Each structure stands twice: as C-alpha cells, then as structure tokens.
Amino acid sequence: MPLVTTSRPAALLPWLGTAGRLLLGGVWLAAGASKITDLDASVRAVRAYRLLPETAAQVVGAGLPLVELLLGVLLVAGAGVRAAAVVSAVLMLGFVVGIASAWARGLRIDCGCFGSGGELAAGQDPTYGIELARDAALLVLALLLARWPTGRFSLDGLTARHVTKEPS
C-alpha cells in the first residue's frame, strides 16, 4: 500500500482502518442477526450448495450465525482485530469458493448470505455475480485489515497504549 510512504495519507490511515473495521463488522452483524433466529434455515442454506456432507453442513449452518455475530462485535469494538480479520478472510474465501462452485454447477439457489435459507422465490433468478463481487470485496477488506489492523477507537489501541509506551 503506497499510502504509507507519504505523510498526509499516513495520518488518514488509522481512520481508514476504523472505517474498514466498522464496515466489515457491520456486515457480519447484519448477516449473523438475519440467521440467528432461524438456524434451520441457515442449515438449509448450507445444504443447498451440495458441497458438504450432512453433518458438516449442520455444523457450518448452525455454527455460522453466532460466529458472524462474534466477528462483528470484535471488529466493531476493535478487539483482536488482526485475528478477527484473518478469520473473516478465511470465511469470505470459503463463501467465494462456494458461490463460484454453485454458479459453475448451474445450481439455482440464493447464497443464503442474509438468512434466506438458500431458497429462491418464485421467478427469482440467482444473482451469483453480485454476491461474488460483494464477498470478494469484503475478502480484500479483511486482508487489508489483517495487514493494517490498527485504527482509531479500538480496544486494541487502548490496551496497546497502556502496555507499551512508544513514540508515535
């Protein structure tokens, strides 16, 4: 990232980190909240991809909503940002692979990203392109956060300042 080399963008960098954290964390919170009330639907959505064996689909489908909420809270609060960003990137990569695979196999499903249970409404066509672009962008964002996890208004920053007194 060339921004680091010049002084004025460097002052902007912590705010970019904060914005990225809030964006990715906000998406996780929205996605998790839309699924947590109906774990059955979340399991159906994972099943609809026809990639995982039944037990694995249940683990992923039922486990994902709470994991998404947790990642959202961590990122918004700015706690353990680098680790949360790495986990986010791994999940996003999984979603990108899953959606691309569904597209390639000609499945007609909804990505289930926000709690649809993977079912398309009647007359609704899949929107794999948009879903892929969105998740790929979020994957890049997660990777950037993993590389530059610092930012304003984060718990990490608070504790780091207390633990190590370093000149800035």
Place this chain on the structure above:
Amino acid sequence: MPRRPTPAVRRGGPSTLTVAAVVVLVLFAGAVGFGVYRAGARDGALPAGATAEGVTVGDPGAPATIDLYLDFQCPACAQYEQRTAATIDQLVASGQAEVVYHPVAYLNRFSSTRYSSRSSAAAGCAADAGVLPRFAQLLYAHQPPEGGSGLPDDQLVALGTQAGAGADFGACVQDGRYADWSRSVTDAASQAGVNATPTVIVNGREVDHTAEALRTAVTTG
C-alpha cells in the same frame, strides 16, 4: 548491527494470547450454535398416513407418484394450487396417481408468527382428520400476505372445521402437536435438494408448473 523491529510493527501485531483467545471464541460460538440446533431435533408423533417426509393421499398402488413441495405462505404455491387443483383431484380420484404432500416451512421469515411452520403443523392435523387436500385449498384461498402476521391459530382451526375436520383438530393445532413433524418434513425436503416452492416431482422427475405438464408427466409415466 541488527535493527530492532520498529515500534509501529510491534504495536500492530497481536499477542499470541489474543489470537488464541479469538480462535477459541470463534470455535466456541460455532459449537454453541450447533448444540442449540441439535438440541431442538426431536422425533415427534406422525400424523395418520404420514411419514417423516410428508402425507400420502390417494391409492398407494397408483402407477404415478406426484410429490408436491409447498409452503402455505408461498404465493406461487397458491397460484399453482388454483391452476392444478382440479387436475390433481381428478388424477387421484381416477387412481392414476397418488399425491405426496410435503408442507414445508421455508418461509417463516415472511411472517411475524412463523406462519409457515404453524400452517405446516396444522396440515398434519388435517391429515389426521383425513381432510388435507381440502384444508390445503382453503389455506391457499385465505393466504395471508407476505410480511404480515399470518393467519391466527383460531382461523386455522376454523378453516379445518370448514374442511370437515372433527373436534380434535382444534386441540391439535393449539397444542402444536405436529410442530416437530413439520420440522422433519422441512428438513427432509431440504436434504432431498428442494430449494424452491412449489416444486412438483412426478415419478422422481421435476415438472413445469402447469396442469398440462402435470397430466402429461402422469399419463406418460
């Protein structure tokens, strides 16, 4: 001389403890979700003539089997029912086909009262009373709009009674007697790869949503 790592890098890097804590939290969250999901899985009672997948109506020896995957909250299912009810009734009455109703609960998010699940469980009660096809038609005729609060249980009971169900129907609906069965029907449909309602399958092959397509598929086997 080797240089010490710059302070900026040190401050940005999390401690091993932080990483471990986040990973453990993530795994724990996933395990809790899975535990809650599995704890809710129960084998409840089956309605009369039903399996864990659905309710069969008509002559079990009929040459053709029509699998109807439907959700009482789904507008396209109501339209399908209007277009094909007479054809389905005739195919069943003439012994050409048996119908397996799979009243799935896919669309709970479109009502504030989980109407998909409640109507699906009520369909089990109607199967007990032997009036499922008529009850399904009445539910579609009175289908609540998506995004509303669904039909109240009282109205489900009234429609069941109108379809010819007996005195036990009311208690069956009010108690949610077949709530677990509804969940198993929904899960079985999902495992069978059904991702949309309505889905119509004749002898294992999916058919278009018209009465002609249905009749053709049944008569040509």
